[in-house]
Amino acid sequence: MARLTIDRAQKRFGSFIALDDVSIDVADGEFLAVLGASGCGKTTLLRQIAGFDKLDGGSIRIGDRLVSSAETHVPPEHRKLGIVFQSYALWPHMTVAENVAYGLTVAGVRDPERARRVAAALELVGLNGFADRRPGLLSGGQRQRVALARCLVTEPSLVLLDEPLANLDVHLRASMEEEFSRFHERTGTTMVYITHDQAEAMALADRIAVMDRGRLLQLATPSMLYQEPANALVAGFIGEGMVLPAAVLSAPQAGRCKVSVLGVEAVVRCRSDQPVTDRAKLCLRARDIGIAPVGHGGLSADVERLSYQGGYFRLEARPAANEDVVLHLDAAEPAPAQAGEAICIAINDGWVIPEHSLTDKAA
Amino acid sequence: MSLADPATLRTRVEETGLLWGLVGLVALLSLLPIGRLVIEGLAPGGQLSTTALGKVMASPATWAATWNSLVTAIAGTILATLIGGTVALLATLTDIRARNAFTFCFVLPLMIAPQVTALAWLQLFGPSSTLLKLIGMAPPLGSRNPLYSREGIILLLGLQYAPLVFLTLRAGLRALPKELIEAGLAAGASPLTVLRTVVLPLMTPPLVAGIALCFVSSLGNFGIPAFLGIPGNFLVLPTLIYQRLAGLGPGVLSEVAILSLLIGLIAMVGILMQDVMLRRRDFRITTTSSAARPFELGRWRRPVEIGLWSFAILVLAMPFLGLLSTSLIPAFGVPLNAKTATLANYAYVLLEHAASKRAFINSFLMSAGAATLIVLICVPLGYFIVWKKSRALRLLNLAAELPYAMPGVVLAIAAILLFLKPLPVLNVSLYNTIWIIVFAYLARFLVLGLRPVISGYLQIDRALEEAAQIAGAGLPRRLVTIIFPLVAPAAVAGALLVFLTAFNELTVSALLWSSGAETLGVVVFSFEQGGDSTYASALAAVTVLVTVGLMASTTLFAQRLPQGVLPWRD
Numbered sequence: 052m053a054r055l056t057i058d059r060a061q062k063r064f065g066s067f068i069a070l071d072d073v074s075i076d077v078a079d080g081e082f083l084a085v086l087g088a089s090g091c092g093k094t095t096l097l098r099q100i101a102g103f104d105k106l107d108g109g110s111i112r113i114g115d116r117l118v119s120s121a122e123t124h125v126p127p128e129h130r131k132l133g134i135v136f137q138s139y140a141l142w143p144h145m146t147v148a149e150n151v152a153y154g155l156t157v158a159g160v161r162d163p164e165r166a167r168r169v170a171a172a173l174e175l176v177g178l179n180g181f182a183d184r185r186p187g188l189l190s191g192g193q194r195q196r197v198a199l200a201r202c203l204v205t206e207p208s209l210v211l212l213d214e215p216l217a218n219l220d221v222h223l224r225a226s227m228e229e230e231f232s233r234f235h236e237r238t239g240t241t242m243v244y245i246t247h248d249q250a251e252a253m254a255l256a257d258r259i260a261v262m263d264r265g266r267l268l269q270l271a272t273p274s275m276l277y278q279e280p281a282n283a284l285v286a287g288f289i290g291e292g293m294v295l296p297a298a299v300l301s302a303p304q305a306g307r308c309k310v311s312v313l314g315v316e317a318v319v320r321c322r323s324d325q326p327v328t329d330r331a332k333l334c335l336r337a338r339d340i341g342i343a344p345v346g347h348g349g350l351s352a353d354v355e356r357l358s359y360q361g362g363y364f365r366l367e368a369r370p371a372a373n374e375d376v377v378l379h380l381d382a383a384e385p386a387p388a389q390a391g392e393a394i395c396i397a398i399n400d401g402w403v404i405p406e407h408s409l410t411d412k413a414a
Numbered sequence: 415m416s417l418a419d420p421a422t423l424r425t426r427v428e429e430t431g432l433l434w435g436l437v438g439l440v441a442l443l444s445l446l447p448i449g450r451l452v453i454e455g456l457a458p459g460g461q462l463s464t465t466a467l468g469k470v471m472a473s474p475a476t477w478a479a480t481w482n483s484l485v486t487a488i489a490g491t492i493l494a495t496l497i498g499g500t501v502a503l504l505a506t507l508t509d510i511r512a513r514n515a516f517t518f519c520f521v522l523p524l525m526i527a528p529q530v531t532a533l534a535w536l537q538l539f540g541p542s543s544t545l546l547k548l549i550g551m552a553p554p555l556g557s558r559n560p561l562y563s564r565e566g567i568i569l570l571l572g573l574q575y576a577p578l579v580f581l582t583l584r585a586g587l588r589a590l591p592k593e594l595i596e597a598g599l600a601a602g603a604s605p606l607t608v609l610r611t612v613v614l615p616l617m618t619p620p621l622v623a624g625i626a627l628c629f630v631s632s633l634g635n636f637g638i639p640a641f642l643g644i645p646g647n648f649l650v651l652p653t654l655i656y657q658r659l660a661g662l663g664p665g666v667l668s669e670v671a672i673l674s675l676l677i678g679l680i681a682m683v684g685i686l687m688q689d690v691m692l693r694r695r696d697f698r699i700t701t702t703s704s705a706a707r708p709f710e711l712g713r714w715r716r717p718v719e720i721g722l723w724s725f726a727i728l729v730l731a732m733p734f735l736g737l738l739s740t741s742l743i744p745a746f747g748v749p750l751n752a753k754t755a756t757l758a759n760y761a762y763v764l765l766e767h768a769a770s771k772r773a774f775i776n777s778f779l780m781s782a783g784a785a786t787l788i789v790l791i792c793v794p795l796g797y798f799i800v801w802k803k804s805r806a807l808r809l810l811n812l813a814a815e816l817p818y819a820m821p822g823v824v825l826a827i828a829a830i831l832l833f834l835k836p837l838p839v840l841n842v843s844l845y846n847t848i849w850i851i852v853f854a855y856l857a858r859f860l861v862l863g864l865r866p867v868i869s870g871y872l873q874i875d876r877a878l879e880e881a882a883q884i885a886g887a888g889l890p891r892r893l894v895t896i897i898f899p900l901v902a903p904a905a906v907a908g909a910l911l912v913f914l915t916a917f918n919e920l921t922v923s924a925l926l927w928s929s930g931a932e933t934l935g936v937v938v939f940s941f942e943q944g945g946d947s948t949y950a951s952a953l954a955a956v957t958v959l960v961t962v963g964l965m966a967s968t969t970l971f972a973q974r975l976p977q978g979v980l981p982w983r984d
Contacts, residue, residue: 124422129886136877137877140875141881
């Protein structure tokens, strides 16, 4: 019933293309995170779904109802969805209870039904007893809860969350993350969560849509996104991946193939249809490489910098085979080498980026 | 276009209906009167003709009044710029104390009607000056009041509008990033050098804007040249228009239309020159940061404070004392002392004189009505201009500035032309009723209400409205339950500005009033013209008290106001 179907959505502001052919299908009850740096189009996407802006091309459907296309535009007040705003957007001239009750009043729900539902919503977010306060007197976390209660009280089948944790302290974020997660489990509402924070997206979402410059780069589960990035941009953005030129030497066998990178050979993961080519790109993460045991060969490199991270060191090393590349890897205490010293690096794992699948949205 | 569901359709009808209603209303208030005036100038009485034009152009009175207008407006502007500029620099950049109180006092003359200022200064000087008599310094009987002259007009114009330059310059100085001043000081320049080489060059735009505003206001001022110029037959364009219209009635409408177009044209030249002057150089300030730390005056602080306050007292308290002392004597020329002092003048103007009592009610109701209507128009108008970014309304926003930017006589003549004949279809005549004045107030002061409302909108997080929209509220409901409460403080400030300005105005009503539709300004003016200075002073004193009282009352809700919407508030 509350499926969200975005089909080839297009949005331009003058000559700037804010949304470029974005297609996302969100299943009923799914928790989708839209992840990207600022200016990637994720807020534009949210405003299209909410109906604050008009679409230039493509379509958006909520359930079976067409709400946005170049010709049709259902105004936000008739879309029957909920939003939690980044700034909370609580009305300062109303009490907490009045804020929460507003949507019910508009829908024609009257007391005592309205009062009962407001109390239930405040109870759900743990704010009973705050009904008569003004929002201005609440803490950031409490305001966030009021915003959540206000959004839930009308029981929308689709809830949009616009960076809801961005204005909160670090320690509050973890507890609010938990709150969202529990809430999603309990209500089964379809949720679209906009964020620039990978950790937040990974922790909360069933699937993540990664966006960049108005395009959808990849739509996949958090683990797939990390393990098997679809292109170099996602590989570089998620988990600080290093993207290196490589040659695929053998056809895949049980999901792995032999590659040559920076003058050494390694066995890494790849797609089952990965062809043999000398123009492939390899994604390595810090945890995929390490200092090679003495006498096992490996990739020689010069340590440029090392920084203590608490319990382990992060090393930045420049391989002798290609001076333009900087590799980073982690090494346990004590420091295995100092800046300026040479080390040997072993490549234990990696992922061959299926570069041709830039427009391939399969998860 | 595919068929929309009924709810969507209703929303669309509501929104476009409201938008086009507002577009029509603003066009009616701003474009229609000016358009009508231009047509009258080109084609008097509906026929293309140059007879009236030729007559006006051939009259030496036209050119004498134009010359007088230019001289008094330019000289008044120079005086206002010197006073307002100096005071703004001292009061904003240095560490003088009691800044808020000083700002209030310095800006006060701007909020007091020009004709009251003129009356007050007249009571201060001259052989019958009650105050000078009190201290035995009155000039000998039979000598002329020195203010009945070109110089008198220039002096009062300069004092009246110095706050305009002060306000625009102060707003600019506040936006000046402190780094720019500190960088100059760090480079080894003295504070005066920094002022000359950094601050003043960067302040060119607000200064020029203030000067242009001052010029247009001086040019359009009616009260001061009416009180000081008409007795000595020194006419400027607004007073010439007034005399022509008062002496000969609507028959000379084409001629006064051309005269008011002439004054409108001069005002336009002033505004355009501001544009040209600012186009030549780059004044953009790139950084934003907190306002500059005030320069320490050190041992000069006390003398500067004394200087500023004595100036404020001289231009504010002295004339008002003159006004007050005249209002307390039984007849003009009688010295004021414990035996002669009387409140009879107040009793007469407040309780006995029919026109004066009526004027109080008229001015109060018309100003309050105009203020209320303007707020009701401006809240949805500001919504479409700021948040919906409606292009039609953005253009009309400029059009709404027109009736206020133009001298008041221009709008008054336009309103006469518009309403001289009964309204078509309805067959109701507004001419010679209070409604023509109400219309003129709405047109002229709309922008006074709109500016605070727009700055109010700019400071509200739009997500507050979007949240209500998501909750399912349509535009009418959002306007009432969410938007209006949020912009209310700014709207109240705007309403107050409209009320005070309308309550104190004379320029528009001097040309539009009729028996039964008098305003306070008109009654004060006719008392003074009839030689009843004591009644005029009493009535003027009451309006000053009402004005100052209302201004002071804003401290009650000042905390909730967006910064900079009330000129007298810091």
